[in-house]
Amino acid sequence: MQELCHKSIxxxxxxxxxxxxxxxxxxxxxxxxxxxxxxxxxxxxxEMDHVKAIAIDLSQExxxxxxxxxxxxxxxxxxxxxxxxxxxxxxxxxxxQWSGLDYLFRVNVLSQLSLFSSLLHRQAEEDFRxxxxxxxxxxxxxxxxxxxxxxxHALLGFASTARFELKEPQTLTMVYPVATRTRFFEQxxxxxxxxxxxxxxxxxxxxxxxxxLERGQKDIYPFPGFRLMIWFHQAFGLGWLYQVYCQRVFRxxxxxx
Numbered sequence: 001m002q003e004l005c006h007k008s009i010x011x012x013x014x015x016x017x018x019x020x021x022x023x024x025x026x027x028x029x030x031x032x033x034x035x036x037x038x039x040x041x042x043x044x045x046x047e048m049d050h051v052k053a054i055a056i057d058l059s060q061e062x063x064x065x066x067x068x069x070x071x072x073x074x075x076x077x078x079x080x081x082x083x084x085x086x087x088x089x090x091x092x093x094x095x096x097q098w099s100g101l102d103y104l105f106r107v108n109v110l111s112q113l114s115l116f117s118s119l120l121h122r123q124a125e126e127d128f129r130x131x132x133x134x135x136x137x138x139x140x141x142x143x144x145x146x147x148x149x150x151x152x153h154a155l156l157g158f159a160s161t162a163r164f165e166l167k168e169p170q171t172l173t174m175v176y177p178v179a180t181r182t183r184f185f186e187q188x189x190x191x192x193x194x195x196x197x198x199x200x201x202x203x204x205x206x207x208x209x210x211x212x213l214e215r216g217q218k219d220i221y222p223f224p225g226f227r228l229m230i231w232f233h234q235a236f237g238l239g240w241l242y243q244v245y246c247q248r249v250f251r252x253x254x255x256x257x
Contacts (some may be wrong), residue, residue, distance in 0.1 A: 001155045002213065002214050002215075002216055003024055003214060004026065004033070004080070004210060004213060004214060005031045005032055005033065005058050006031075006032045006033065007026075007028075007031075007033045007034075007079040007080050008033075008034050008035045008074075008075035008076070008077065008078055008079045008080075009026055009033055009034065009035045009036070009070075009078075009079065009080040009081075009082065010035075010037075010038070010067070010078055010080070010081045010082065010222065011023060011026070011035060011036070011037045011038070011082040011084060012037075012038045012039065012058060012067075012082065012083055012084050012085040012115075013038075013039055013084040013086060013133070014037035014039055014042075014045060014053075014084070015037075015039035015040075015041050015043070015044045015045055016039075016044060016182060016183055017043055017180060017182035017183065017202050018083045018084060018133060018177065018180055018182070018202045018205050018206055018209075019037075019039070019082070019085070020044060020123055020202065021202040021203045021205065021206035022047075022082060022084065022206045022209065022210070023035065023037055023045065023051070024206075025206055025207070025210055026210075027046070027048060027050065027051050029050075032050075032075070033050065034050050034051075035050065035051045035052070035203065036052050036053075036054065036067075036071050036074050036075075036076065037051060037053050037054070038053075038054045038055075038058075038085070039053075039055065039056075039085065040055065040056070040058075041055065042054070042055045043087065052070075052074060054066075054070050055253050058085050058106070058107050058111040059103050059107050059111070060106075060107035061101070061114070063111075064111060064114045064115055064118060065118075067115070068115070068118055068119070068122065068230065072122070077123055077126055077128070078119060078123065078128055078234060079127075079129065080128070080129050080131065080213075081115065081116075081128065081129070081130045081131065082131045082133070082221060083111075083112045083115055083116070083130065083131065083132045083133065084131075084133040085107060085111065086107060086108050086133060086135075087104065087107055087108065088148050088193075089104055089145070089147055090144045090145060090148075090193035090194075090253075091144065092144070092250075092254065093146050093147070096147055100147075101147055104148070104151055105151055105154075107153050108148075108151035108152065108154075108155075109154045109155065109158075109241075112132055112155060113158060115130075116130050116172070118227050120165070120166070120170070123170075124167075125167070126170075127169045127170055128170055128171075129170075129171045129173060129213070130171070130172050130173070131173045131175065131209070131213065132155055132159065132172070132173070132174050132175065133175050133177065134152050134156060134159075134174050134175060134176050135148075135149075135152040135176060135177065136172075136176050136177065136178045136179075136223070136226060137149040137152050137153070138152040138153050138155060138156040138176055139153075139156070139176070139230050139233070139234075140210065140230070140233055140239045140242075140243075140248070141148030141153070141243075142196060142246040143173055143243060143246045143249075143250040144193070144194075144242055144246065144249075144250040144253070145150050145246040153174050155174070156174070159174045163218070170217070171218060172226075172229065173212075173213065173217070173218055173219070173220065174218070174219050174220070175205075175209055175212075175220045175222065176219070176220070176221050176222075176224045176226065177200065177205045177208075177223065178196070178198050178199060178200060178222070178223040178226060179195050179196040179197070179198070179199040179200075180199065180200055180201070180202055180205050181195060181199050181200065181201050182202050183197070183201070193253070194249050194250075194253055198223055198225075198226075200222060200223055204222065205222045208220060208221075208222035
């Protein structure tokens, strides 16, 4: 059991959703953690002596260096890095534009890969744990989330090979939550997109993440039945039934039926 106490922690996407729920738990005084929390907006991050906030846009390359520079000014080394920032697009593929895809992949993929590479370079001989919030859609996409699913699938592919370059006890942990009931689904069009089934609250997801980290898990599936769902999808190809259902939801949402 690895207790998450007395740690130097960096957390991205900490202003809302899963990140805010993680912050609430990790910042409890009895844990004696020190945190640097980053997000595009930091207005919801509480003011506490052991919590520092930095407003950055992770779609910009210079923000990566800025975040790590601030981290190493605050800590001698980083024990835990939660690469949690991300965004969702719910729309049809024919609506994709280069600028939107560029921004999506910069935030969801490039920033996470760059942060991991930079941390590994800086702490090549030191231990750390890098925790990536991926998605259940890393394994199976659904209509309306083609580009989002592609970005999350890229993280799955990266982790499956990057882990071989680490030295014990350096760890790359992947988290695969199902839909999380937060403002996440309001980011795309300004109105709330359909929340896929199954779904969990941000608090349920954060508790599962911390429990998985304490147990030393390298892959964390916050929804209890999700691994079984993946197995049925991969073994029997039954995921298409769910995708057909989501296709109907997608068409109703955009007035195509």
